[in-house]
Every structure is written in structure tokens, then in C-alpha cells.
Amino acid sequence: MKDHYNIKQAAEVIGVSTKTVRKRIQSGELPAVWEDRGKGMSQWWIPMGAVQAAATTLEAIPVTRHLSPVEVAQMIQNAVREAVQQELENFREDMEIRSDQRDKKLMEAIRAIQEERRNQSAKPWWKKMLKS
Numbered sequence: 001m002k003d004h005y006n007i008k009q010a011a012e013v014i015g016v017s018t019k020t021v022r023k024r025i026q027s028g029e030l031p032a033v034w035e036d037r038g039k040g041m042s043q044w045w046i047p048m049g050a051v052q053a054a055a056t057t058l059e060a061i062p063v064t065r066h067l068s069p070v071e072v073a074q075m076i077q078n079a080v081r082e083a084v085q086q087e088l089e090n091f092r093e094d095m096e097i098r099s100d101q102r103d104k105k106l107m108e109a110i111r112a113i114q115e116e117r118r119n120q121s122a123k124p125w126w127k128k129m130l131k132s
Contacts, residue, residue, distance in 0.1 A: 004033070004045035014055045021046070030054060 010030070011018045024030040025044055030051075032044040067075070 003048050005048060005051050007044050007046070010046045010051045010054075013051050024054070 005013060007018050007021050007025075011021045014021065021030065022044075025032045025046070030046055032046045034042065035045055036042045
């Protein structure tokens with residue numbers, strides 16, 4: 001068809017994947033004509049005007065380049081590293097809070113013991129002997 005694009009051509013013009021073009025045809029966002037030529041030769045044809053209009057809208061997500069396995073591995077490694085660092089930071093903060101609480105309880109216990117000893121030393125010697 002002269003004034004129509006096939007799915008691959010429309011995807012290139014719009015700057016999206018062929019899957020996105022198929023989804024838009026299915027949802028009715030892009031008008032298309034189905035040409036049934038039989039024996040696996042059938043295809044969708046999208047009017048050029050509709051493709052041009054879709055290419056000017058900003059809602060399309062551009063097709064990005066394919067990533068190599070090494071790049072994917074590096075991205076995963078970086079994401080895991082960031083997550084682990086955040087978890088470690090949260091753990092450190094939690095440990096600081098808990099150690100501060102523990103130190104506070106220990107200081108209270110030490111003060112209570114010291115106060116008890118002061119009270120005992122203020123007693124006469126015979127009261128200390130009789131209590132023991």
C-alpha cells in the first residue's frame with residue numbers, strides 16, 4: 001500500500017518497538033488495515049498520517065539500544081551494591097540507637113548501685129554487720 005506503513009516501518013518512524021505499535025493498533029490508538037494475503041504473508045497497514053501524528057506526540061517511549069550481558073551484569077551489580085549499602089546504613093543507624101539505649105540503661109544501673117553503696121556507707125558499722 002502506497003500511503004501506508006507496515007508495523008516495522010511505523011515503529012521506526014514513531015520511535016517505539018513493534019510490540020508497542022501492535023498494542024496501539026489493538027487498543028485503537030492507531031488505525032490500521034489488515035491485509036490478508038494468506039500463507040503467512042498477512043500484515044497490518046497503518047496510514048502515514050496516523051503514524052506521523054503518533055510520531056509527534058510525546059507519550060511514546062523511545063526504543064533504547066540493546067544492552068550486552070556485561071552491561072546488564074554491571075547494572076545488576078550496581079543496583080545490588082546500592083541496596084546493600086543502604087541496608088548497611090540502616091543497620092548502623094539502628095545499632096547506634098540500640099547501643100545508646102543500652103548505655104543509658106547501664107548508666108542508670110550503675111547510678112543505682114552507687115546510690116545504694118552511698119546509703120550503706122552512711123549507716124553505722126553495727127547496722128552494716130547485723131544486715132550481712
